[in-house]
Amino acid sequence: MKDYRPLELPEQDCGQQDYGIVPCDGGICAAEGVRAAGVCAGLRKEPGRLDLSLVALDKTSVCAGVFTQNRFCAAPVQVSRERVANGKARAIVLNSGNANASTGAPGVQVAKQTTALVADELGCAEEEVLVASTGVIGAPLAIDRFITGVPAAVRELDGTPEAAHRAARAVMTTDTVAKESSCEVELPCPDGKTVRAHVGGFVKGSGMIMPNMATMLCVLSTDAPLTSEAAHEALLSSVKQTFNKVTVDSDTSTNDTCVLFASGRAGGAPIDVDSMSYPAIAAAIRWVCEDLARKVATDGEGATKLVTVDVLGAANDEDAETVARAIANSPLVKTAIFGHDANWGRVAMAAGKCGVDFDQYNVDIDLLGVPVLRAGLPLPMDEEDLLRRFEEDEIRIAISLGEGKSHARVWTCDLTHEYVTINGDYRT
């Protein structure tokens, strides 16, 4: 029997080694000048559950943000999107338990009132405070819990890893773990010296996840002195390559929000996109985003596995992306993975259904690193070996279309009984 070799996957690293990016502790508070808090404001049914999160900078700082493309975008998205356009902000207040989406003009009013409460406490302008919400869609949100909750959160503001962790926990809904990440990077300066900068953040997201321009709710910070243009550019390109490559269930949230604050407290000259230190800090931001994005897919509602789909040999980037998403969103592919069933025929089906043109007799497929189809012909399978490989935490699917040189990678998770249970009675 001919010996078939697994497909070679293109390197997709952010440059961690090249730039000397090192993981560190601290989450959103890893960056100097950033404080956080998570408190119980009483917005959720469960007594004592953290539901109000606040991230505040010591002074008004550079800020960039990207938001959902959903036409039913939530009230807080409408408010924050307008304010982030100024390129400066002081804080973001986030709540779980109610998405404040499909709530009409009264919802926008409540979102603005919430930021006014924060501005009063911090002594800044209302326009310098951003807002984000997650939870049930279509339920009116009242301001009353924020009237006591916001001052409590401001009192708890702290720069410790514990405070960062509480802020990350307070935005969880069906998430099973708080998802945080942080790293250090040495930025080269024109004078030959270096500046040590930090990037950190947290994300919430588990279901209704196929972000389009941002993920569910994500707050990032750095102490690097980014200009607002550089912050925007670094955030946009990182989100595009990380969060926008995640799909849990093909459903794009009404509330996706991802913001980046840059306190500048690391010191050094302002960093623009042309600065010599820009590539290193952009890589560090991407590193944190990718770490958080993989954590979102791993913690997909009911998920037992992280699934990485690579599409190779596509005629162009759009085709590669379309096929990767068709596979990653296919309920039949996802249930087969849940069942540890090496049913790669469903990968072929999903690739073939999405309108991308290719010749099935040029297609190769690997499942879990094992060649199962070459030039459209099925190879004999060692089912025992495949069953063993299904024990791995990350399930890898690779398909080559034989049409060109484009590549796309997408992360997803399996579709399980638990997903149905969680979403069969989410609201009640």
Added chain:
Amino acid sequence: MKDYRPLELPEQDCGQQDYGIVPCDGGICAAEGVRAAGVCAGLRKEPGRLDLSLVALDKTSVCAGVFTQNRFCAAPVQVSRERVANGKARAIVLNSGNANASTGAPGVQVAKQTTALVADELGCAEEEVLVASTGVIGAPLAIDRFITGVPAAVRELDGTPEAAHRAARAVMTTDTVAKESSCEVELPCPDGKTVRAHVGGFVKGSGMIMPNMATMLCVLSTDAPLTSEAAHEALLSSVKQTFNKVTVDSDTSTNDTCVLFASGRAGGAPIDVDSMSYPAIAAAIRWVCEDLARKVATDGEGATKLVTVDVLGAANDEDAETVARAIANSPLVKTAIFGHDANWGRVAMAAGKCGVDFDQYNVDIDLLGVPVLRAGLPLPMDEEDLLRRFEEDEIRIAISLGEGKSHARVWTCDLTHEYVTINGDYRT
């Protein structure tokens, strides 16, 4: 409180009343000149389970067919698509248990050999026999079971409702019921007389259902003397308005096949698309297709409910269809229905995510006939009343985008634990 009225849905009837279409017995054999059989050829693991189906006309007749657009189209699709282009055929042989898809050139060989066995028994040319398969993708299919199975099926060929029913049963995979339909219609003739014609058929399909140009496997017959052009036109327009509006899980099969035989045995002059009797027979064909399409959605894998999604007020037909499919394929909408959770916010989310432009403050939503959103504002809900309405067999969702006058209707089902169970170990 203002009294909100439910959205008015456009009539989508095929003209059953106008043309006097009456349901009748007989399934695929309701049409004169059509015989059918279902036998156990031993293709499936379960002993005695019917797995080989044959539909044969008394003589070579007009035939039209539509097939999957999946690029990984199965071997039998490749063979049948080429042959149906002649506009004439004598029979179709169908098997369950193996889809003969992703099987390369050897798969095409086996598909052709199967038709040769049928042709030998019936005494016709191999090119006059069509073939269709359903089951596991990517597993080689051997000819051996057909060598004894095909002659057995030919021996059993009969024009009774029982034989039609056995043919319908032999193509079932995860289907829980055999899905058949048949009707009679009086065709007006130029001489003032009428001809009584019949249309009948069966369909299999339960998972991997979002047909694109056809459904999983469907065989239709009529004794009306359609020309091949008229048969093609009537089939195409019916499929477009019925099967192509069904989605169970957004996954388009590699094997979708829908063929229509016209024996001409009802008598009368040949019916072309310009004939005065064409609208009546086309309506009868559409009536059978819609009946079967609704049965497919109702019998979706693990489904407990048929779900009908109406999108109104779209700017154009494409937008209406895109929004309807986004709602019908949303796992979050489908799990909420399974959980009897009146979480209409997910309908808003799904409508908003799909790139179709609209203003959320013009949108109205009805759930189960109850207005829940008007001009983007949530209305108070009587949860008890909605819970009671969830007991209905058909769950109706209607949304008006407020952009124009286009309408689309799509059928789907809920997403349940049973879907995950069925598809977690389908192959094993």
